[in-house]
Structure formats: structure tokens, C-alpha cells
Amino acid sequence: SVPSAKNLSRRCLRPRLPPKMRSIAPLLAAFALSPGADAFRIPSARRTVAADASRRTVAAVRPAPRASSALSALPDLPSLVTAYSDDPLGDLLFGANGLVIAGTLATAAAVGASFYALLPKVGSASFDLTEEEQDAVDRVDAAYDAKPWEREVTEEGSKGYVNRRRQANEAKEKYQERASEEGASRRELKDRSLRYSEADLGFIAGLIRAADPAPGDVCFDLGCGAGRSTAGFAAVYPQFGKVIGVEFLAPLTKLANGYRGKVKGRKAALEYRTGDFAEEDLSGAGCVFVGPANYIADADLAGALETLPSGAAVMTIDKRLGGEFTLVTEVEDPSGDLVLNTGYVYRKK
Numbered sequence: 001s002v003p004s005a006k007n008l009s010r011r012c013l014r015p016r017l018p019p020k021m022r023s024i025a026p027l028l029a030a031f032a033l034s035p036g037a038d039a040f041r042i043p044s045a046r047r048t049v050a051a052d053a054s055r056r057t058v059a060a061v062r063p064a065p066r067a068s069s070a071l072s073a074l075p076d077l078p079s080l081v082t083a084y085s086d087d088p089l090g091d092l093l094f095g096a097n098g099l100v101i102a103g104t105l106a107t108a109a110a111v112g113a114s115f116y117a118l119l120p121k122v123g124s125a126s127f128d129l130t131e132e133e134q135d136a137v138d139r140v141d142a143a144y145d146a147k148p149w150e151r152e153v154t155e156e157g158s159k160g161y162v163n164r165r166r167q168a169n170e171a172k173e174k175y176q177e178r179a180s181e182e183g184a185s186r187r188e189l190k191d192r193s194l195r196y197s198e199a200d201l202g203f204i205a206g207l208i209r210a211a212d213p214a215p216g217d218v219c220f221d222l223g224c225g226a227g228r229s230t231a232g233f234a235a236v237y238p239q240f241g242k243v244i245g246v247e248f249l250a251p252l253t254k255l256a257n258g259y260r261g262k263v264k265g266r267k268a269a270l271e272y273r274t275g276d277f278a279e280e281d282l283s284g285a286g287c288v289f290v291g292p293a294n295y296i297a298d299a300d301l302a303g304a305l306e307t308l309p310s311g312a313a314v315m316t317i318d319k320r321l322g323g324e325f326t327l328v329t330e331v332e333d334p335s336g337d338l339v340l341n342t343g344y345v346y347r348k349k
Contacts, residue, residue: 129205133205136201136205136235136236137236139265140232140263142264143231143263143264144160144164144226144259145159145161157198161198164225164226167226167251167252168194168196168225168252169196170251171249171250171251171252172196172249174251175190175194192295193295193296193300194248194249195295197225197291198226198228199228199232199291200341201229203331203343204232204233204236204289205236207289207317207331207345208236208237210328210331210345211287211328212313213237213286213287213313214286215240216240216286217240218240218243218244218285218286219233219237219240219244220244220277220280220282221233221245221246222280222290222292223290223291223292224247224252224272224291225252225291226255226259227247227255227260229289230243230244230245230256230270231259231263231267231270233289234268234270235265235268238266239268240268241269242269242270242271243268243271244271244273245272246272246273246275246277246280247273247274248274248275248276249274250274278303278304280307282304282305282307283307283309285308286313287312287315288305288314289314289316290304290316293316294316294317294319298322301319305321305348308348309348310348310349312347312348313328313345313347315345316343316344317341318341321344321346324349325347325348325349326346326347326348326349327344327345328347330343331343331345
């Protein structure tokens with residue numbers, strides 16, 4: 001005689017179920033049994049497509065097993081049930097050969113080491129500021145954020161910086177409005193390259209030391225904004241013959257000139273010019289700093305540096321150069337905050 005469905009569930013499920021799953025045996029049985037059926041049905045053994053009530057049931061892909069065939073198929077169900085795991089990776093590792101795992105990890109490490117060996121070796125430098133460099137940084141900071149309210153720190157930086165950025169944005173909007181009225185297309189308008197930012201002066205000091213300029217060299221600060229980084233170059237390395245800041249927006253050039261006399265102590269001669277630095281003659285430059293390089297297209301930046309003489313140094317932050325420029329040193333962010341920047345010093349071939 002054919003065992004009842006209840007007895008079948010007891011015989012087939014209980015002996016093989018792990019202790020933790022015995023409590024859900026009735027639930028599993030409910031899924032596997034069809035009420036009113038005279039035999040245990042394996043769910044995958046029959047597939048029907050139900051239409052509305054007036055339509056006939058489509059023929060099964062395989063005929064439903066009889067009681068005898070059901071009995072022979074029953075052992076497959078417990079094996080499927082007991083194959084369940086909430087830690088498939090652990091099960092996989094448990095069944096894996098330890099030697100195979102060790103061999104796989106060793107191979108991956110060897111491939112990684114080989115790839116690293118193929119990478120070009122470039123110097124990397126991090127600096128602690130000297131007393132002279134720190135004094136220069138403090139003097140420039142004191143000039144640009146002289147008033148107590150300017151030194152107050154917000155989430156966006158000092159209030160002095162926020163105020164300068166506001167003036168830069170206003171100057172940018174006026175330029176774009178005027179250029180549009182004169183018929184300039186949106187493509188012709190400068191936008192991203194006019195984004196205002198101020199480099200960390202400690203970073204400036206590290207870049208100067210890595211670039212190793214010669215006394216008397218002329219340094220250009222392209223896209224100098226309100227001139228804070230320009231003043232930083234002049235104060236940190238007063239041996240420069242001159243430091244020239246080039247800014248596209250005339251209101252910012254005026255603002256930079258207003259700060260020039262406020263930087264106390266020893267510094268190199270400072271000059272600020274209004275113009276498109278892509279058209280600036282850099283043939284007399286010993287080194288160049290491109291502050292907004294990360295916001296300038298590679299082709300535009302290459303055009304701006306075309307007149308730079310061979311051997312001149314180019315300093316950037318978060319911007320790599322290619323072509324005729326050789327990477328000399330990477331400079332780590334001296335601030336040590338969570339959002340780290342990387343400085344690059346290149347030499348023109």
C-alpha cells in the first residue's frame with residue numbers, strides 16, 4: 001500500500017533535517033504536499049499553465065509520478081532541503097582543499113607583485129615645514145584673513161575665503177553676462193576654468209621644495225585668483241627673481257593687488273596681470289604653478305604651456321600631465337585630512 005503523505009513527510013524529512021531546521025519541517029511539508037492528492041508530488045516534476053477558469057489546463061511537461069515513482073523520487077527532496085545554508089561561502093571553503101586555496105592566494109600575490117614591478121618608479125615626497133616656511137605661511141594667512149571675523153572657520157573654510165569666493169563668483173557671472181550680450185556662444189564662454197579655489201599654503205611650500213627652483217628664477221602662477229597662492233610662492237621662497245600671477249577676471253586682479261602690500265616680511269617681488277594665461281608668454285619662466293589645472297581640458301593646458309622652455313618645472317595639484325612633460329616627484333598632502341590631494345612636479349623635456 002502507498003504510505004500516506006503524512007507518514008512520507010515524517011520518514012523522509014525528519015531523519016535528514018539538521019536540528020535547527022526541524023522546527024520548520026511542517027512548513028516544508030506544506031509546500032511539498034498538495035491537499036487532497038493521493039500521492040506525494042515533486043514540485044519540479046509537473047509544470048502547468050493556468051488560464052482563466054473557463055480554459056483547460058495545459059498538458060504537463062512530464063506526467064505526474066505515480067505512488068511508486070514518487071517513492072523513488074522522494075530522497076531527492078530531503079537532499080535539496082538539507083542543502084540549504086545561510087553561509088554558502090563558509091560551506092564552499094569548508095569543502096575546499098586547503099592546498100588549493102593556498103596555491104590560489106600565492107598565485108594572486110605573485111601576479112600582483114609582477115604588475116607592481118612593471119609600474120614606473122616615481123619619487124614620492126612628504127614634508128614637515130621648516131620654521132622659515134611656517135613663518136611665511138603664517139604671514140600670508142595673516143594678510144588675507146586679517147580681521148577676526150575673517151579667521152572664523154565654517155564648513156566651507158574661513159569666512160575670509162568664503163567672502164573671496166563670493167566676489168569671484170560675482171565677477172564670473174558679470175563676465176559671462178557681458179560676453180553673452182556681445183554674442184559669445186555658450187561654448188566660447190569660460191566656466192569650469194574660472195572656478196575659484198585656494199591651495200593650501202603648506203602644500204605650496206612642499207611643491208616649491210620638490211621643484212627645487214634656482215635663485216633668480218621667475219615663477220608664474222596661472223589662474224591666481226585673489227593672489228593668495230602667488231603671495232605664498234613669494235613668501236616661502238624669496239629667492240625667486242619675481243612671482244607673476246595671471247588672472248582672467250579683472251576684479252580678482254584688483255583684489256590681489258590690494259593684498260600685495262599686506263604681506264609683511266621678506267618676500268620676492270610680486271606682479272599681477274589680467275589676461276588669458278593660455279596666451280601668456282612663458283618663455284622666461286623657470287617654474288609654473290597651475291592652480292585650476294584640474295578644471296582645464298588637457299588640450300587647453302598643453303597649449304598654455306607650449307611656450308615654456310625646456311627644463312622648466314610645472315607644479316600641479318591632482319592633475320597629471322603627459323606628452324612632453326616628465327613626472328619628477330609626487331608630493332603628499334601635508335594637511336593629513338581625510339580628503340587627501342596629490343601634488344605633482346613635472347619637468348619639460
